[in-house]
Structure formats: structure tokens, C-alpha cells
Amino acid sequence: MKVLAFDIFGTVVDWHGSIAREMAQLHPQVDGDAFALAWRAGYKPAMARVMSGELGWTLIDDLHRMILDTILPQFGLAHLGEEERRHLNKVWHRLDPWPDSVEGLTRLKKKFTITTLSNGNIGLLTNMAKRAGLPWDCVLSAEVFRAYKPDPATYLGVAKVFDLKPEEVMLVAAHHDDLAGARKCGLKTAYVERPLESGAKNPKDVSPRPENDYHCASLVAVAEALGC
Amino acid sequence: MKVLAFDIFGTVVDWHGSIAREMAQLHPQVDGDAFALAWRAGYKPAMARVMSGELGWTLIDDLHRMILDTILPQFGLAHLGEEERRHLNKVWHRLDPWPDSVEGLTRLKKKFTITTLSNGNIGLLTNMAKRAGLPWDCVLSAEVFRAYKPDPATYLGVAKVFDLKPEEVMLVAAHHDDLAGARKCGLKTAYVERPLESGAKNPKDVSPRPENDYHCASLVAVAEALGC
Numbered sequence: 001m002k003v004l005a006f007d008i009f010g011t012v013v014d015w016h017g018s019i020a021r022e023m024a025q026l027h028p029q030v031d032g033d034a035f036a037l038a039w040r041a042g043y044k045p046a047m048a049r050v051m052s053g054e055l056g057w058t059l060i061d062d063l064h065r066m067i068l069d070t071i072l073p074q075f076g077l078a079h080l081g082e083e084e085r086r087h088l089n090k091v092w093h094r095l096d097p098w099p100d101s102v103e104g105l106t107r108l109k110k111k112f113t114i115t116t117l118s119n120g121n122i123g124l125l126t127n128m129a130k131r132a133g134l135p136w137d138c139v140l141s142a143e144v145f146r147a148y149k150p151d152p153a154t155y156l157g158v159a160k161v162f163d164l165k166p167e168e169v170m171l172v173a174a175h176h177d178d179l180a181g182a183r184k185c186g187l188k189t190a191y192v193e194r195p196l197e198s199g200a201k202n203p204k205d206v207s208p209r210p211e212n213d214y215h216c217a218s219l220v221a222v223a224e225a226l227g228c
Numbered sequence: 229m230k231v232l233a234f235d236i237f238g239t240v241v242d243w244h245g246s247i248a249r250e251m252a253q254l255h256p257q258v259d260g261d262a263f264a265l266a267w268r269a270g271y272k273p274a275m276a277r278v279m280s281g282e283l284g285w286t287l288i289d290d291l292h293r294m295i296l297d298t299i300l301p302q303f304g305l306a307h308l309g310e311e312e313r314r315h316l317n318k319v320w321h322r323l324d325p326w327p328d329s330v331e332g333l334t335r336l337k338k339k340f341t342i343t344t345l346s347n348g349n350i351g352l353l354t355n356m357a358k359r360a361g362l363p364w365d366c367v368l369s370a371e372v373f374r375a376y377k378p379d380p381a382t383y384l385g386v387a388k389v390f391d392l393k394p395e396e397v398m399l400v401a402a403h404h405d406d407l408a409g410a411r412k413c414g415l416k417t418a419y420v421e422r423p424l425e426s427g428a429k430n431p432k433d434v435s436p437r438p439e440n441d442y443h444c445a446s447l448v449a450v451a452e453a454l455g456c
Contacts, residue, residue: 061391113358123390126366130341138354138367143389161371162351163289 001188001226004108005117005140005158007149007173008125010197012105012116012134012219013095015040020199022091030075033199038074040198042067047119047148057146059121065089092120093127098194102133104219107228113137117158117171119148150181159187170213172222179212190214190222229416229454232336233345233368233386235377235401236353238425240333240362240447241323243268248427250319258303261427266302268426270295275347275376285374287349293317320348321355326422330361332447335456341365345386345399347376378409387415398441400450407440418442418450 009015016036023032046063049055068089072078080088108114115138116125122141129136140158147153159166166186173179174194183189190213193206208215216222237243244264251260274291277283296317300306308316336342343366344353350369357364368386375381387394394414401407402422411417418441421434436443444450 113354115354121389122366122368122372126341126343126390130365137358138350140350144350144372161349162354 001112001168001170002164003113003115003158003162003169004222005115005155005169005171005182005187006105007171007175007178008116008118008120008128009040009092009095010194011172011174011192012101013097013128013132014197015092015095016197016199018095019091021096022088022094026088027075027077030077033201035071035075037198037202038071039064039067042070051148051151059143060119061089061092061121061124064092090127093124094131095128097132097134098218100218100220102135104221104223106135107220107223108226109135109137111226111228113162115140115158117149117154118142149178152181152185155182155185155187159185172219176209183211188213190216190225192219192222193217229340229396229398230392231341231343231386231390231397232450233343233383233397233399233410233415234333235399235403235406236344236346236348236356237320237323238422239400239402239420240329241325241356241360242425243320243323244425244427246323247319249324250316250322254316255303255305258305261429263299263303265426265430266299267292267295270298279376279379287371288347289317289320289349289352292320318355321352322359323356325360325362326446328446328448330363332449332451334363335448335451336454337363337365339454339456341390343368343386345377345382346370377406380409380413383410383413383415387413400447404437411439416441418444418453420447420450421445 006012019036020032023030023035046067050058072080105114114136116136117140118125119142121143122139125139125141142148145153145157159169167188170188170190171179171182172190172192174192174197179189179191195203195206214225216225234240247264248260251258251263274295278286300308333342342364344364345368346353347370349371350367353367353369370376373381373385387397395416398416398418399407399410400418400420402420402425407417407419423431423434442453444453
């Protein structure tokens with residue numbers, strides 16, 4: 001194994017908590033928990049519109065904005081102006097890492113090449129990394145492959161970028177559908193438990209599934225499992 | 229100015245010296261200076277064949293290999309086998325930085341987002357950075373934009389990736405044609421003197437040209453000029 005590719009939203013950074021915290025500051029009258037969930041809920045349907053051909057190729061920043069414009073009225077924020085919308089939309093660039101992420105990645109980086117493999121666009125991922133101190137060797141994104149996960153072009157694209165066999169690459173993610181897509185392409189897989197990804201009110205089942213090569217409670221645990 | 233994009237071959241790393249040194253180790257009977265120059269000389273014509281449509285989109289690793297296969301017989305190395313050719317071709321992943329590069333980039337990174345903007349492919353640039361300690365925030369390449377410099381799609385592509393105006397991006401390079409391409413697109417430009425890029429026997433004129441925003445003797449000098 002030479003390269004570790006990481007899912008980002010939910011796996012390395014805490015989108016729910018970060019958005020809820022920012023909403024509590026900017027718009028304390030809004031239910032930040034429900035707002036974060038509504039925004040994220042629009043994500044897969046929006047990507048599906050692109051992948052079906054209904055929309056042309058679209059960066060996640062632009063999909064996030066389309067969804068934001070849709071949900072603002074539902075939360076009493078229809079009055080927000082262009083500048084406020086632009087700023088709020090970039091909260092996805094300002095997501096905080098889980099407490100173990102920086103240490104885990106820093107340790108893994110000593111032994112492996114570590115890259116993002118996210119549907120987030122390159123600018124978003126780079127801004128996020130700079131703010132959060134995520135020490136990527138490389139920033140790979142759906143934007144590079146012009147396909148969103150779980151399209152095989154993304155997983156196989158990582159192997160191709162590094163001139164490796166699929167089994168020399170491992171996807172690290174907190175989502176079974178993402179890991180299943182990688183496994184079908186021959187990549188190794190590590191599941192990371194993020195039970196509170198969708199907030200304390202919506203804990204998710206993080207019990208192990210035998211199809212993954214590794215099952216870890218954190219990115220530090222991934223580093224320990226891989227001898228880093 | 230928010231983002232600094234760096235040319236790599238010749239600007240950040242010493243392709244001539246690195247290849248000559250590796251040849252001196254692997255094949256001491258060969259004139260390493262002439263070999264490095266011959267390999268590099270094939271680079272622009274090979275890219276021109278892609279940009280004219282004669283060849284489909286091709287990674288620089290593959291162009292380097294085509295050129296290598298052409299020049300090996302000229303240097304008495306026609307007998308090299310597949311494994312030796314593959315290894316030698318990856319010398320472009322093992323280029324050494326100029327002595328000022330790591331310090332200059334590390335200082336610049338504190339104030340700016342620093343990215344590669346090279347015709348080299350992503351895997352090459354990532355492997356090089358990991359070996360040489362180049363602390364990129366992001367690895368952008370012709371591979372992302374499916375066009376080689378000086379195609380405007382590459383320079384404007386950097387601004388687009390970061391959702392910036394062209395003048396908020398600066399190209400740092402040791403080559404005037406590259407800087408001219410960037411300037412035409414509205415980017416700022418910094419010329420870096422690398423008088424021995426093509427070896428001690430082929431010093432190049434590095435006198436200042438007024439069209440560049442900055443003229444610096446090294447990447448440390450770029451950092452100083454930008455107050456880092």
C-alpha cells in the first residue's frame with residue numbers, strides 16, 4: 001500500500017458541528033442543527049442531477065449555493081443579500097477537523113502519500129486544509145476526474161495518477177457507500193467511525209462490517225493500525 | 229494577491245544537475261550534461277505534438293518516456309531493458325530543489341496559498357514534493373486543465389480554481405515565455421534568476437525585464453520582496 005485517499009466531509013472534518021456553530025454565531029434564531037442537515041440533504045440529489053446530464057459539470061461550491069438558495073426561505077433567511085450568501089456558502093471551506101484528524105494524518109504522511117479524494121472542489125479543499133492544518137501531499141477531487149464519487153473514474157483515477165495498481169491505494173472514509181465503490185474498483189478500504197457526523201441528535205450505527213480491510217475509531221487509530 | 233503559482237522544472241528544482249548527477253552514478257560512461265540537455269530538448273516538441281492534435285492528451289511521464297526511448301541509442305544505451313528505462317524515466321520525480329527553494333516556499337506559505345503550476349503530471353509533482361520537502365498547499369498541473377502552459381486555460385484555471393480575479397494570482401517562474409503567457413491572462417509575474425538551469429556550460433541571460441512585477445535572485449528573495 002502506497003497511497004491513502006481520504007473522504008473529507010464527515011470523515012476528516014465535522015460538517016454538521018461546524019455549520020451549526022457558525023449558524024449559532026451568525027443567525028442564532030435559526031435551528032443550526034436542522035439547517036446543517038437540510039443543506040447536506042440537498043447534496044446527493046444535486047450531484048445526481050449533474051451525473052444524469054440534467055446539469056452540466058458543476059463544482060460543489062456552486063451546488064452548495066444552489067441548495068443554500070433553496071433552503072434559506074425555509075429557515076426565515078430569504079432576506080440575506082448576495083454578499084451574505086457568498087460568505088455563508090464558504091462555510092464549507094471553514095469546516096473544523098475532528099480532534100484526531102491532524103495528528104492522524106501527520107503520522108500517516110510519514111509512511112504513505114496522503115491525498116484527499118472528495119467531491120469537494122480543489123479550491124474548497126485547499127482553503128480548508130490551510131485553515132485546519134491538514135497536511136495533504138496532494139489535493140485530488142471530483143474536479144480533477146470530472147466525475148463524483150462513487151463513479152469508478154474517481155477511485156481508479158487515484159491509482160492512475162500515481163501509476164499504481166488499485167490494491168496499492170486505500171480509501172479511508174466514514175461512509176459505506178463510498179467504501180463499497182472503492183472496493184469494487186479493487187482498492188483497499190478503511191472505515192472510520194464518526195457516530196456523531198450528523199449531530200448528537202442523529203447518532204449513526206458504526207458497527208464493523210467484515211468487507212472492509214480496517215475498522216478504526218479515528219484517524220489516529222488508522223495510523224496505529226498501519227504501524228505509523 | 230492571494231495565490232502564488234510556481235513553475236517547477238528549472239524554477240523550483242534543478243533538472244539539469246539532478247539528471248547529470250544520476251547519470252554519473254548509473255551510467256558514468258555517458259556525458260550526463262549532454263544527456264540531460266537532449267532529454268529536455270525533446271520536451272517542447274513533444275508537447276507541441278499533443279497540442280496540435282497529432283497525439284491525444286498525454287501525461288509528461290509518458291512524453292518523457294517517448295523522448296528517452298529516442299535518445300538512448302544516441303548515448304550508447306540502446307541495450308537498457310524495460311525496468312531500467314522505467315526507473316530512469318522517473319528521475320523527473322527525483323529532481324533536487326535549488327538550495328533556496330524549501331526555505332523560500334516555507335516562508336511564502338505563511339502568507340499566501342502556494343501551488344504548483346507545471347506541465348508535469350500530478351503524480352510526478354507529488355512524488356517530487358514528498359522527496360524534496362516542498363510544502364505545497366495544492367498540486368495543480370496541466371493534467372487538471374488538460375492543456376499545457378502557455379495555454380491560457382492553465383493560468384486562468386488557477387484563478388478559477390480559487391475563485392479569484394487573475395490579478396490576485398502571481399506566477400513565479402524562471403522562463404520569460406511562461407511569464408508572458410501568464411501576463412497576457414492578467415496574472416502578476418515574478419521572474420526568478422536561475423542562470424545555471426541548463427548547466428555550468430550553458431549559462432543563461434538573467435537580466436531583468438521591465439514587464440515583470442518582480443525580479444528576484446531566488447525564492448528566498450521572492451519571500452523577502454513580498455514581506456514574508
